[in-house]
Amino acid sequence: MKNRFTLKSAMRVTFLAALCALSSITETLAQEEKQFNFSVALNSDQFFGFYPTFQGSYGFSEKTQFTFYGIHWGGGTAAAWGNWTEFGIGANFQAAEGLSINPQLGVLSGNLLSSGTRGPAIFGDGIVPNLTVNLLKEKIEGQFYYGYYAPIRDKAPSNGTTLAYTHYWLNLGFRASEFFSIGAHYEQLINSGGSNVETSTDVYQWLGPYVQFAKPGGGPFARFSFGTDLVEGNDSFFKLTTGFSF
Known part of the structure; x- marks a missing residue:
């Protein structure tokens, strides 16, 4: 009886320990899920063509996250730019409720910057x-982006x-509901330099409205922006x- 009781006790202890471990693992996974975010688009x-993107973040605290992103520029017009791709990392900081600031540094591969598309496709373009x-507030949404694309190799x-x-843009909109929002979008791309570029020139200046539809609480979303191109000789944008x- 003593041996049987000891065996049962050991089995009971083992079972309870397994339950505790499973509970701890589940709680850890739940916390990890809350800390990790990812989106694809x-x-x-009409300028960049078709380009898939992704971005993600991992939270170290409620106000600070490690971020990473990638752009497959080569999926569209950029296929002529040596299958141009961009990958970068950075950090996101919650400056105030509904306001975040995310500096990042990206690395390019292809040949657009290093040779004006006339050289080999390389890593470190x-x-x-x-x-x-x-x-992102209850009734207001907006985004400002600024990036400088600098060549680091001369091919x-x-x-x-x-x-x-x-390259920069600014958009600001009104959130009529969690499902629907409407606003304005301004975006500019400037050819700002190069080894034989004497003066900067505007590639495009887009200005117009946007409409967005999104699943309340997160998930799928769709946005369409359109309007005029302010650069002389250009027409419209979408x-x-x-x-x-x-």
Whole structure:
């Protein structure tokens, strides 16, 4: 009887320990899920063509997260830019309720910056120091982005040039509900330098409204922006984005 009682006791203790461990693992996984966020999007406009993107974050605290992102520029027009791709990391800081600031540094691969598309596709085509500021309130949403695309290698032929670009946008909208929002979008791309570029020139200046539909509480979303191009000789612009936030 003594041995049988000892065996049963050991089995009971083992079972309780397993339950405790399972509970601890489940709680840890739940905490990890809350700390980790990820979203993917499919984008299309008349300059960059079709380009999938992803972005993610892992929270170290309620106000600070490690961030990472990637852009598959080579999916559209950029296929002619040596399958141009961008990958970067950074940190996101909650500056106030509904306001976050996210500085990041990206690395490019391809040949757009290092040779003006006239050289080999390489890793280290350029770097992209960039900043994103997000605003999300009950009735207001907005985003500001600024990035400088700088060549770090010169692979241009003797009669060619490296290229640098400044890219930024600003949008601000009214959230009529969690499902629907409407606002205005302004975006500019500037050819701002290069080994044989004497003066900067505007590639485009887009200005117009946007409409967005999103699943309340997170998940799938879709946004359509359209309007005029303020650069002389250009006409209009359109940008379509659809994606999913996990």
